[in-house]
Structure formats: structure tokens, C-alpha cells
Amino acid sequence: MSKKYPVKNTDPSVNLRLSQELKDTIQAEAAKRNTTVSKYLRELLENIYSGDYCRYETLKDKVENFLFSKDFIQLVVWIYSKRYKREKTESNEDLDRYIATLKQVHTHVPDYLVREFDKVLQDVMKVRYEESEYSYQSFRFLETSLEKDRFDLKLLEQFLLDDEALREFVLAETNKLG
Numbered sequence: 001m002s003k004k005y006p007v008k009n010t011d012p013s014v015n016l017r018l019s020q021e022l023k024d025t026i027q028a029e030a031a032k033r034n035t036t037v038s039k040y041l042r043e044l045l046e047n048i049y050s051g052d053y054c055r056y057e058t059l060k061d062k063v064e065n066f067l068f069s070k071d072f073i074q075l076v077v078w079i080y081s082k083r084y085k086r087e088k089t090e091s092n093e094d095l096d097r098y099i100a101t102l103k104q105v106h107t108h109v110p111d112y113l114v115r116e117f118d119k120v121l122q123d124v125m126k127v128r129y130e131e132s133e134y135s136y137q138s139f140r141f142l143e144t145s146l147e148k149d150r151f152d153l154k155l156l157e158q159f160l161l162d163d164e165a166l167r168e169f170v171l172a173e174t175n176k177l178g
Helices: 020-032 037-050 052-067 070-081 091-106 109-130 153-159 163-177
Strands: none
Touching: 020 037, 037 052, 052 070, 052 091, 052 163, 070 091, 070 153, 109 153, 153 163
16 A cells, blocks of 8 residues: 555645535445545545555455355354253254354454354364264353353354444455555
């Protein structure tokens, strides 16, 4: 990304005509970001010409496609359902699908959530690959007595319900790439 210098009143300006609909969209986006229209458009143009915009949009699409995928949504619903019934009632194929989804999480959510999902992954693998027919097969990632081993549903809720958190995560990941 190019070096940013403060814009002065003496710097060149560009005037252009927009449809009312586009102007309203730009104003709404600038307001959402708590910035001026000029600053929003300036940063947008800088990002487009530096290539950061394409990287950001590509990564955002990848993350959103995963977060709104059938497999991830089923995993989250399943995790929530384990609050009420910890026993293993799932087929091994279902558990294998959850394991595969959990292994993809690390590139689609912030590190603090990766650590939470790792707790689930560890527990699911333990139940899935436990061979003893005498073992009591139940999931403990929500009910363990050790807080450090317990999946924190609040962290997941906060991330999924906060659009700004997703934007900040994608922006941080884009900056790592650039």
C-alpha cells in the first residue's frame, strides 16, 4: 500500500456526477464506518489501486462462504445442541464431517476462536476414535469442570453477531498477506 500523507486543502480535487442511489449508498457506507465521504472514497481508491481491495474482498468472500456454509452451520447448531444431550448419538460419518469442518476453522476465524474450536475437535476425536465398548461416550467440551477446556459459546456468539468483528478479522488477515 502506498504511503499515506494527510490531505491538505491545497491538494488537487476531483468533481464527478453520481446517481442519487450511488451517492446515498456511499454516504451510508461512510456513515457506517464513522468517516467522511471524502475520506471513505479516498481510502477506497487507494485500496483499489494498491491491490488491497481485491485481496480484502477475496478473503472476505472465502471467510463468509465458510461461515455461511451448510457444514459450518450444522456444526454450530450441533455444538449448541450438546448443551442438552452430551451423549454420543451421532453416526461416525456425522462425526467425521464435524471433524473435517473443525479442521478448516483455523483459516476462517480469529485465533481466539480457533482455540475454542480446537477444544471441540479434541473432544470429538476422542469420542469418535474411542474403541472400547465399555467407555461412556459423551462430549465434555461444554460441561468440563476445567474452564480452560470448556468451549466458550459467548465468544462464538459475539463474533458471529458482530459485523464489525468479521470486518476487522478480514482486514487483519489481509494485512498479513500484503
